[in-house]
Amino acid sequence: MVAERDQVVGVETSRGRVDTPVVVLVPGAWAGPLLAPLGLDFGLTPHRIQISIFRWPAGFKTRHCVVIDAIHHSWFRPEGGVATLIGVELGVGHADPDSFDEGVDPEFVAICRKALAARLPLFGEATMRGGWAGMIMMSADGRPIIDQIPSVAGLYCMLGDSGTSFKTSPAIGRCLAEWIVDGKARTVDLTPFRSTRFAQGQPWQDEDNYGGERLTISR
Numbered sequence: 592m593v594a595e596r597d598q599v600v601g602v603e604t605s606r607g608r609v610d611t612p613v614v615v616l617v618p619g620a621w622a623g624p625l626l627a628p629l630g631l632d633f634g635l636t637p638h639r640i641q642i643s644i645f646r647w648p649a650g651f652k653t654r655h656c657v658v659i660d661a662i663h664h665s666w667f668r669p670e671g672g673v674a675t676l677i678g679v680e681l682g683v684g685h686a687d688p689d690s691f692d693e694g695v696d697p698e699f700v701a702i703c704r705k706a707l708a709a710r711l712p713l714f715g716e717a718t719m720r721g722g723w724a725g726m727i728m729m730s731a732d733g734r735p736i737i738d739q740i741p742s743v744a745g746l747y748c749m750l751g752d753s754g755t756s757f758k759t760s761p762a763i764g765r766c767l768a769e770w771i772v773d774g775k776a777r778t779v780d781l782t783p784f785r786s787t788r789f790a791q792g793q794p795w796q797d798e799d800n801y802g803g804e805r806l807t808i809s810r
């Protein structure tokens with residue numbers, strides 16, 4: 592990203608420079624190298640997140656609903672017609688987004704099977720059918736930063752989504768488009784997501800938090 596006198600003027604790409612007065616920064620876990628040259632530090636930390644898949648055991652035939660299990664810090668959903676995909680919060684997982692293991696850890700598979708069997712006992716002996724790991728970016732309060740960065744005119748961002756934005760990305764995209772084109776997000780008031788909330792000592796606090804603080808994908 593290229594800025595001059597605190598104003599975005601373009602981006603450098605592998606196919607050359609593109610001049611533009613507006614840039615939307617959505618770099619996921621790779622935000623660090625883009626923010627540092629601008630002197631921006633929002634306390635973001637990259638995390639490695641895993642999921643595991645289990646084949647439905649004999650006798651298990653009814654497609655179950657999507658479950659967020661705050662007691663066992665897990666979430667699971669059907670994967671196709673014969674398997675269930677589950678993730679469990681580990682509470683740790685800092686990793687380098689440029690060099691991380693994309694496979695699922697054997698210990699994590701065992702943790703997932705136990706959490707799944709706690710709700711669906713037939714899965715206690717279920718066969719694992721794979722899994723993977725990916726990178727997410729955690730913010731300091733586990734909520735995204737969606738903002739026009741005050742110190743750099745023309746720079747909009749969605750940072751540190753903390754592993755929640757498969758489901759929220761359509762709304763985030765619409766709100767940012769409204770902000771850029773019309774000068775204000777109309778669909779949702781984005782003020783609670785402002786980048787300055789940490790410096791102001793006003794991190795996000797849910798009125799009705801469930802399942803503990805700083806959850807990632809199980810929220």
Ligand SMILES: Cc1cc2nc3c(=O)[nH]c(=O)nc-3n(C[C@H](O)[C@H](O)[C@H](O)COP(=O)(O)OP(=O)(O)OC[C@H]3O[C@@H](n4cnc5c(N)ncnc54)[C@H](O)[C@@H]3O)c2cc1C
Nearest residue numbers: 617618619620621640641642725726754755756757758808
């Ligand atoms: C295992 C796993 C399970 C998940 N399950 C769920 C779920 O069930 N529900 C849910 O809501 N969320 C889930 N998430 C979280 C979800 O994947 C992320 O929140 C979402 O993908 C974030 O989208 P994003 O576009 O912000 O970032 P990303 O999907 O990480 O995309 C960022 C992109 O920016 C690119 N990029 C970075 N820097 C540059 C640069 N300098 N130049 C060009 N390109 C750049 C990267 O290559 C990448 O393609 C899960 C995540 C993982 C890892």
